[in-house]
Amino acid sequence: VQRVRRLLARRSVRRADGAFVAEGAKLLEVALQLGAEVEAVYLAPEAGPDAVAVAERAGARGVRVFDLAPGVLGRVADTATPQPVLSVVRMPVPPPDVLVGAGFVVVCADVRDPGNAGTVIRTAAAAGADVVVCAGTTVDPYNPKTVRASAGSVLRIPIVVDVEVRSVLQGLGAGGVRRLGAMAEGGRGYDEVDWRAPCAVVLGNEAAGLGPEVGDLIDEQITIPMARQVDSLSVSTAAAVLCFAAARQRSNLQPMTAPAGHRATPQP
Amino acid sequence: VQRVRRLLARRSVRRADGAFVAEGAKLLEVALQLGAEVEAVYLAPEAGPDAVAVAERAGARGVRVFDLAPGVLGRVADTATPQPVLSVVRMPVPPPDVLVGAGFVVVCADVRDPGNAGTVIRTAAAAGADVVVCAGTTVDPYNPKTVRASAGSVLRIPIVVDVEVRSVLQGLGAGGVRRLGAMAEGGRGYDEVDWRAPCAVVLGNEAAGLGPEVGDLIDEQITIPMARQVDSLSVSTAAAVLCFAAARQRSNLQPMTAPAGHRATPQP
Numbered sequence: 001v002q003r004v005r006r007l008l009a010r011r012s013v014r015r016a017d018g019a020f021v022a023e024g025a026k027l028l029e030v031a032l033q034l035g036a037e038v039e040a041v042y043l044a045p046e047a048g049p050d051a052v053a054v055a056e057r058a059g060a061r062g063v064r065v066f067d068l069a070p071g072v073l074g075r076v077a078d079t080a081t082p083q084p085v086l087s088v089v090r091m092p093v094p095p096p097d098v099l100v101g102a103g104f105v106v107v108c109a110d111v112r113d114p115g116n117a118g119t120v121i122r123t124a125a126a127a128g129a130d131v132v133v134c135a136g137t138t139v140d141p142y143n144p145k146t147v148r149a150s151a152g153s154v155l156r157i158p159i160v161v162d163v164e165v166r167s168v169l170q171g172l173g174a175g176g177v178r179r180l181g182a183m184a185e186g187g188r189g190y191d192e193v194d195w196r197a198p199c200a201v202v203l204g205n206e207a208a209g210l211g212p213e214v215g216d217l218i219d220e221q222i223t224i225p226m227a228r229q230v231d232s233l234s235v236s237t238a239a240a241v242l243c244f245a246a247a248r249q250r251s252n253l254q255p256m257t258a259p260a261g262h263r264a265t266p267q268p
Numbered sequence: 269v270q271r272v273r274r275l276l277a278r279r280s281v282r283r284a285d286g287a288f289v290a291e292g293a294k295l296l297e298v299a300l301q302l303g304a305e306v307e308a309v310y311l312a313p314e315a316g317p318d319a320v321a322v323a324e325r326a327g328a329r330g331v332r333v334f335d336l337a338p339g340v341l342g343r344v345a346d347t348a349t350p351q352p353v354l355s356v357v358r359m360p361v362p363p364p365d366v367l368v369g370a371g372f373v374v375v376c377a378d379v380r381d382p383g384n385a386g387t388v389i390r391t392a393a394a395a396g397a398d399v400v401v402c403a404g405t406t407v408d409p410y411n412p413k414t415v416r417a418s419a420g421s422v423l424r425i426p427i428v429v430d431v432e433v434r435s436v437l438q439g440l441g442a443g444g445v446r447r448l449g450a451m452a453e454g455g456r457g458y459d460e461v462d463w464r465a466p467c468a469v470v471l472g473n474e475a476a477g478l479g480p481e482v483g484d485l486i487d488e489q490i491t492i493p494m495a496r497q498v499d500s501l502s503v504s505t506a507a508a509v510l511c512f513a514a515a516r517q518r519s520n521l522q523p524m525t526a527p528a529g530h531r532a533t534p535q536p
Contacts (some may be wrong), residue, residue: 034497151502224512226396230390230421244492
């Protein structure tokens with residue numbers, strides 16, 4: 001249980017241990033469904049029948065399930081109203097060549113808010129991106145808040161961590177991946193971009209955006225045109241618009257929909 | 269100051285008073301820029317020079333500016349780290365016929381989370397929607413958390429409040445507005461929809477989605493195709509994808525970009 005508390009609290013502990021905590025029955029269910037390596041499950045006395053059932057399914061697959069004594073959960077968990085099931089899950093390690101040959105990459109460059117980063121990961125997974133890169137001072141994707149906001153998608157898509165922004169952009173450029181920097185204004189309209197060639201959308205810090213210090217490593221600045229004098233979108237909203245623009249053109253989604261760019265007129 | 273505290277805390281007070289609180293210098297700046305009716309500004313001693321400058325601009329326009337005594341801010345404000353400028357702003361009242369002739373409407377049906385609702389409002393404004401409707405048990409858009417998440421867009425776009433979901437959907441249908449219900453699965457691909465005819469995207473509750481009780485008032489169910497076994501998107505992410513799909517087809521945005529649906533192939 002001490003391990004769970006430390007895994008929730010500290011990035012350095014998560015890195016050293018190679019594991020993180022998934023809170024709640026829903027996330028355990030996702031982990032089992034995706035075949036993630038679940039090391040241990042901790043079950044609080046307040047767990048309802050659904051949560052107990054998921055923990056039992058984990059147990060049936062050989063996962064050790066521990067019962068927590070009354071009152072222990074509140075001292076361990078990250079939130080004020082903690083989930084009664086805590087699972088220790090091995091951090092998936094993407095293969096070292098995961099960025100080689102990638103068709104669509106999402107790069108978080110100094111995205112600091114755990115909720116934003118988690119939502120970006122969930123969006124990138126849903127839009128069929130190949131990899132998410134959490135670069136620079138971006139929050140740790142295995143932070144409990146990020147895991148929650150990702151709704152389990154930290155387990156669905158390969159995530160590259162602990163890399164500098166400049167070095168990952170240099171590597172992508174050298175690999176022939178077009179680096180598209182998301183800007184609040186002044187860039188090319190995002191829907192005029194060809195998203196079918198290998199590309200990476202680069203999302204900057206919530207307050208500062210993409211800094212000039214990476215300007216030489218961006219191939220094209222792209223912008224979402226906005227109405228009503230709105231001057232910016234949140235990084236997670238921008239990610240949703242851009243990632244699904246890529247998804248439409250790349251038409252790599254199930255169920256298949258014909259991308260809009262290939263029709264003369266919208267269907268009635 | 270008591271008024272500010274009560275306006276922050278209670279929807280009923282906001283309705284009776286016809287006003288709400290915008291926290292922070294940035295939101296005051298937006299309110300002044302948009303010509304919103306600012307009734308009073310409260311300035312805490314910890315306000316920095318930028319915040320003081322914005323308050324002075326408000327004062328120059330005839331807004332009463334009050335200095336808060338040390339320590340008062342913390343007792344009044346909604347957050348643990350309160351903004352040193354609090355502005356009382358008149359709630360914009362949309363004209364009664366705001367939904368008549370609307371081309372693109374966003375309906376929140378029982379959206380409960382203030383952050384989600386605020387992000388939807390910000391997205392709808394940026395995508396050039398005509399109106400947002402906060403229907404049923406949807407959180408009050410003038411809740412301080414929603415105002416913050418909207419980044420001031422509660423002042424940018426007309427918002428209809430205090431209406432039942434069924435009655436607003438009935439009214440939209442009677443007015444010839446096509447009601448498109450966002451569903452996690454099973455609906456028509458969102459990009460196959462003709463968004464140029466008058467339409468309303470209807471977003472359901474975060475947990476339950478759009479209930480069957482409104483099924484007879486939805487003209488078409490629409491779905492965002494997803495990859496990697498992702499089973500849902502957050503309501504604010506779905507709103508981003510859907511509203512900007514509408515924006516592209518309706519091409520009502522500045523700067524103008526040609527909507528993808530009108531091109532045979534994407535530009536290089």
